[in-house]
Every structure is written in C-alpha cells, then in structure tokens.
Amino acid sequence: MILQPHEDQPYYHLISGEHGTGKTTLIKIASKEKRISFTGQLMQKFKTNDSEPKISKWEIAMRVLNHASTVYREKHNKSMVIVYDNIDCLVHTNPKILDILQDDxxxxxxxxxxIAVFVSSEGSVPPKNAVAWSRADTxxxxxGDLSERESMEYLNKCRIDETEAKKLYELVGGRIIDLVTVANKSLKGKSFEDIKKNILMKVEDKMSAAKLLKNYQHYEVGKIVIDALLKSKELRRTTYEEFFDKPEVANEILEANVFSYHxxxxxxxxxxxxxxxxxxEYSINEGSLLE
Structure with a gap:
C-alpha cells in the first residue's frame, strides 16, 4: 500500500487514469492520516502581483519539505507520503513548477x-517528462474502468432492471462517473434514448473541441486514426503520432479527450x-453525427 508504507516501500510512484475513474476518491479512502493541500497552499502564498508564482520560492519550499520529511521520519519511524494530485493541471499552467516537483x-x-506519488489523467501524462517517470520504482x-460484472452489480444495486442496465453499460462502459450519471437519469424516469442522446452530445462537443468533425481542421487525420482504432482497439503511441505531420498536433488532439494515452x-x-x-453508430463523414 503506497499510503501506508513499509520499510522497503518504493519511493516514486505514478498513478494514472482517465477523469472519472475514481483516482482521487481511492487515494482519500486509502489515506488514514490528515491530508494537507500542499500545492494549493503554496500557490496562494508564493504568487506575485501578476499572478505568476515565484519559482525560486518554490525551490525554497522544496528544501523545507525535504527537511520536514527528515523530521517526520525521525518522529514516526516511517517515510512521509506526498501525493501530488491532478498534476496534469500544471502541464499547461505552470510547467516550471511541475519540473521542480519532478526533479526533487x-x-x-x-x-x-x-515517498512521492504523482496522480495524473492518462491523456495528460506529458511525453517530455518521460525521463522523470522512468525513475519510478514501480x-x-x-x-481503469470497472469490469462488466462490477458495472452490472452497481446498476442492479441502483434498482435498475437487468435489460436497462445492460443497455446503459453498453453505452458508457465501466467508467464510474458515467455509470453514476446514467443511473441517476434512469432513476429519474429519463428514457434510454434521451440518456443516449445526451451522452453522445457530450462526445460530439469533444469531437468539436478536437476539430475532428467534417469541415474542421483535423477531420481527415481524425478519420484515419478513428478507422485504425476501430480495427485494432489500440495503437502504439509512436504509431498514433506517425499519422500527424507535427507532434504538437498529435498532443493537442490527445488532450481534447477523444483519444486516451495509457x-x-x-x-x-x-x-x-x-x-x-x-x-x-454514426459515420464521421456525416459531419455532425446527431443531426
């Protein structure tokens, strides 16, 4: 158990998972000690007038943190566990701070x-930090998502009949946040077709944000990637990137949450x-698939 370490506990971990898979919830359940928002407090304390954090003060903070970890070990005879949750938020907003945290x-x-634990959404694990991630001891x-059996058990416990539960699972799979959403809508009397339309509208918003719809900037390359995934279910990261002329475009689309990097x-x-x-269910050649 990462949050209840033993003597031979590895000292560097990366937890990854899509939004809505329950990463933060699991960490809170696993942690039995008081949790302090370290990054949240420091971001408020070290901001300048132009709202940009002073990097030098972050470096000072890391030295203080290292001293605190030594004191903690001497007092409790075990290592302090620091969880950096939602680090993907720093990739674009404060990459220098992310570099400081990773270097330390x-x-x-x-x-x-x-013990350092970095928690990130899968699509946002930055390739440029691959060297840092390689230092992880495990x-x-x-x-990931719940299995079909686990998903059906959850929906059945929500008092949704077997037939409806099966259709809901086939629509959203085992993503717990989506299962909760569709279960609540079903229990409120929404028809399956209405639930399905609402879910697919949200997907179309993602397709639009990624510029993958017909007449959008990345429509053609998007068709190629989608066709490849429909055939093989998954692509090597390098294979995915080879479809694009520029690596930054591949990353831009990946971050739009249509595709996911594991x-x-x-x-x-x-x-x-x-x-x-x-x-x-809908051909991407139709442009807006819900028309």
Missing part, C-alpha cells in the same frame, strides 16, 4: 527521504466507451 522527486528516489499504476502500456485508445459508440 527524482533526487529523492535516490536519497529515499519521502510500473505506472493505472486506475502510459502503462504506451498505447492510445478511444477515451471512453461512449466515444467508441459515437464513432461506431
């Missing part, structure tokens, strides 16, 4: 002062079952 965690992997821990296997898939349903 890399050094700590050798010095073994505290493989990436991926929090660092544990180094592959790209559809972001969710709902996305797969969208492209299976």
């Amino acid at each position: 965690a890399k050094r700590n992997a050798d010095d073994r002062k505290y 493989p990436v821990i991926e929090i 660092p544990e296997k180094n592959v790209v898939t559809f972001q969710s079952r709902a996305v797969e349903v969208y492209v299976q």
